Amino acid sequence: MTQPILKIEGLKKHFAITAGGAFSKSKATVKAVDGIDLEIYPGQTIGLVGESGCGKTTAGRTILKLYEPTEGTITFEGRDITKLSPKEMKPLRSQMQMIFQDPFASLNPRHTVGTVIGAAFEIQGITPVGGVEAEVQRLMKRVGLNPEHINRYPHEFSGGQRQRIGVARAIALKPKLIVADEPVSALDVSIQAQVVNLLEDLQDEFNMAYIFVAHDLSVVQHISDRVIVMYLGKVMEEADKVDLFTHPRHPYTKALLSAVPVADPIKGRKRERIILQGDLPSPVNPPAGCVFNTRCWKAQDKCRTEVPQLLQIGKDASHRIACHYPED
Amino acid sequence: MLKYLVRRISATLLVLTLVSMSVFVIFAVLPMDPAALTCGKACSPVVIEGNRHRLGLDVPVQVQYGRFVEGLFVGRQYGDGAAAFTCPAPAFGYSFNRHECVTQLVGEAFPVTLSLAIGSFILWMSFGVGLGILAARKRNHWQDRLATAFVLIGTSLPTFISGILILIFVALKFGLVNPIEMGRWVSPYEDPVGWFKTFIFPWITLALLYAATYTRFTRSNVIETSSEDYIRTARAKGLSERDILRKHTLRAALAPIITLAGLDFAGLLGGAIITEGIFNLPGLGRLSIRAVLRDYDLPTILATTILAASFVVIANLLVDIAYAYLDPRVRVA
């Protein structure tokens, strides 16, 4: 069996926030990510899904050590990188890259496309065969951009094209792992499909592993092999895609799936819809016990006091949920 | 809100203490000997030492500071025995040059500076902010172009140029001031016309500079606020353009301007040195500059410095409170 590219155990990221000025000592901790495990293999896509405040973006960044983890271990290709300093991480950065959500904010408006994509080579001190410029143009062509535009600036491109620039930048050094943080959420619907297809093609070509962070369940369902559902920093359910979408066992997953509007007037309006009451609690003050209990229609006393563990459910070892009263 | 107030007030008191201490220490470590400066050329070491004792300079710095703070509340006695004299509270020190308690000097100079500050403030706020709003509403039209020209001119002219130009080519040329009497203080309660005549040109000089900045700042704030989503909501509700401007746009756009204005005003309270100099006004500015350049009158310098700093620190507090009153989001912080 092949070794996982990345293995994460018990990863936590807590942010300390100090409220008040010189005289106030009140401290609060935002438990943005409060325990997540994952294993990802070459060519595999894991979808990290959830709503605001669930911690998926923080998780994605902590995995790449853009934030230092508070607890837990990160093992990349068999090597424990949890405690590595930024300097020690540098050579590894060519192997683990990120694609960001906002195609308008994630590109430096003062750098040409060539500079943006070529920066990777410069930073790592690698000169590709044929020179940086030729390689950059090849990359541009690969992602569907016109290589003649190499000296243009980001504002001269559309949102979808800028996202392609971001993709080209990420794959420049042929990384083994890419964390894609909502890569298509900010794009028009007709462009989303183009970028999703591009990402899939690149994955086939380079056998890269993707951690796909998103709130859009339809896209996650389409692209992922395995899905992890998060809520307020905790994992609610994780399973292989087909399992999760056909047989969700956690009440939150069920509610989430039923809330997704279906592009089918007859089926959509007939389906059973679970509408959750209340708002998402603030991550600064998560509910005690199971974090979902304030909105769960099945919540009992146990749920308000005891934190459910993430345990296997059913026959499949890879399907786990954290719930005291799972759905059938 | 109350918690916010308590926190801010305590912080302000702390800052005031630190400021006064720092100024004190700076003056304590300066190589000048205040005692030696208390009498002119005909000074014998005995007299100097005597004065040193009377000024309380023969004790360590911390004790001096302690007595200084005490003096602010209960007044201070200098020297002992028959030659002693007291400066009543709040006592800032004693000026040997002028043979007066510094508090007295400051007390005379302050109304002048205050008049100067208040008048300029009203003038620059009404003109500057008003012009800024007009320019924003009539963007790219001739009113806006005119306002921009005004901004350019106003911000390019420092007070020592505009003041002198105004003095020579307006005030004196048209005989609007009496060059001999210029700057003589008259109380606005006793002689309002005279008071007005004394201050009108200094007001215009100062206001020119500030108004230009405020025009520019107001204009950009109003333009930016006008494009906010909540303005669009107000319009969709059916509010008239006038109501939108008055109740929604201005409230948001002017909040940062008011805070800035408060600080600028406080800065002026410490004395507008150049303007007071040009127009011969006996305000805090002139008091402090003379104490530094002409007399090296340390107690006076100490007092005016601490006073100017205090105005700014207190203004900071007031301005923050005003902002918290306007913007509820700030109260949580």
Place this chain on the structure above:
Amino acid sequence: MTHKPFLEVKNLNVAFPTGDGLVQASNDISFTVARGETLAVVGESGSGKSVTSLAVMGLHDRKRTEISGQAILNLETGPIDVISADDEVVRKLRGKAMSMIFQDPMSALHPYYSIGNQLIEAWSLYNEGSKQDGKKRAIEMLDLVGIPDAGKRIEEYPHQFSGGMRQRVMIAMALINNPSLLIADEPTTALDVTVQSQILQLIREMQKEFNMALILITHDLGVVAEVADRVNVMYAGKIVESGGAEDIYYRPDHPYSIGLLNSIPKIGELESKRLVAIPGQPPSLINLPQGCSFRARCAFVDRVSNNLCATTAPTLDQKTTDHFSRCHLSEAELVKARTEIGGK
């Protein structure tokens, strides 16, 4: 007595003169919405979907916009054409006869005023009465839209509410004067999915409660399927297809709609078929090319004889009962096209 639909839009054009040329944001738009009916306007950025509604509300700066055509509100007192009427007349319709809610609830409320203040402000514009009366009505509305503890929360400020709650407040504010038309411009796009469904349900309930005509603007085909009676699909400033919801979804009659429906991943479809993307991107609205605006991205251009797509702009023609499409292809050819894109 025939009841005319509450809103009748006829040949509406909205254009913005810019330094680079005239941006034809909205071109020859005609549609009607009756009370109790929901019209969904679907499109991507640059499609003109918002621009048209802003024109109906009279929210464009007339000095910087060229608007022609008609947008008639058939009020009980008689019809008023918003486009040709006086600014003051139109202003008095806003918030009273017609209301609009926008996309981002986080920035749509004034941060300095309490929500009670803003609600009462909306109410006082069109109601005689004391502030107490206004406050009572405001609390009623907040209750109606599901804000718990309305009596207390009315004194609170927008930043003390979550996104979903703020959108509820916006809805309360829009409906406080019983409008006959509600325009919701991407009302759920900025909200989390579980909150989205709450808000959509609320909007539908309110529509029934007030018997309003509802225009829902969105890019989300799922949302459209949930709520729409009729759908206008917009592209490059024009309506390219118009029909009942089921027609649009099951029998799409325009290559753009067909392409769009095939390019979105659908929940429930678990066999990972490759998404069929529409190539290229939406055109610039300055100096639109001659002929059909969609032709650069259309898979069926070569099926039309005489190079018609390049020379002649198609008109919005009726293809089947109550189902219109702006395309040179015949209905038979469109039926064939539907299966082909999916099958490829």
